[in-house]
Structures are given as structure tokens and as C-alpha cells.
Amino acid sequence: MISDSPQIFLLSIVSKFLFPFLTLDRIGAVLVFLMQTGFAMLEVGSVASKNTHNILLKNVLDASIGAILWWLVGFGIAMGESPSRFMGTTNYGLDAADFMDGTGYSYASWLFQWAFAATTATIVSGAVAERCTIIAYLVYSSALIAFICTSNLHLIENPLSPA
Secondary structure (H helix, E strand, O other): OOOHHHHHHHHHHHHHHHHHHHHHHHHHHHHHHHHHHHHHHHHHHHOOHHHHHHHHHHHHHHHHHHHHHHHHHHHHHHHOOOOOOOOOOOOOOOOHHHHOOOOOHHHHHHHHHHHHHHHHHHHHHHHOOOOOOHHHHHHHHHHHHHHHHHHHHHHHHOOOOOO
């Protein structure tokens, strides 16, 4: 019990200094996710009124399907440990224990990176508005969120990969 007290003390000190960064991560995630609503309004304003429902449905599906794909494979590819710089080999299909590191950093990181991946897919939605079927768009959007964004993110930002 006595040997645990320095670790608990150190964790409490680190948490006090780390908390402002976690708050900024969460605020940043909300702001990035709000970009999705801005892109939705921009897209709706630039298409025929008969396609408004289609555009809004694409934006909702980007966030919904994107969250599932990011949880299942995206975060693992982007932020998992890896022997190479291509893709991660851990953190697939996260559960509650994966977020219980004592600081909340992994949850804030997951939320922030998911917001960016979902918003990336929404930007593409505006580029292909009224130009492709919803099935083709969902296949492309799923590939973008699950593999394309994630492998690039792993190359650029992952602190757990060798340099």
C-alpha cells in the first residue's frame, strides 16, 4: 500500500497539469464537429431543393457510420502501436478498459480524431453533391474514414510508432 502512494501522488499531479489540455481536446473536437453542420448548410444552399434530404442524410450517415468505423478499425490504424510507419496493430474495437488510463487522454484523443475523420468525409460530400448515388458515396466515405484518413494520420501524428 505504501509503495502505491508515490504513484498515486504523481498521477494526481500529472492529472492537474494535463486536465487543461484534455479540455482543449474536447472543445476542439466539438468545434471540428460543428464544421460538419457548416458544410451541411453550405451543401444544402448549393444544390436543388429536391436534394436537400439526400444531402442532410449523407451528413448524418458520415457521422454515424464514421463513428462505428472509427471505433472498429480507424483508431487502431491511426493511433495503434506498430513496428512500421504504415498502420497500427493495436487499439482495434476499443472497449471501456481501453479508455481507463486514469487521465482521460485516450477518450479525448479518440473523440478529436473521429471528429476530423467524419468532417473529412463531409467535405467530400459537398464535392460530389448531386453527382453520385448514395450507395457509391457511402462506400467511398467508409473507405475514406476507415483506411485513407487513418493511414495518413498514422504516418503523421502517431507517437507510438518508430520514427
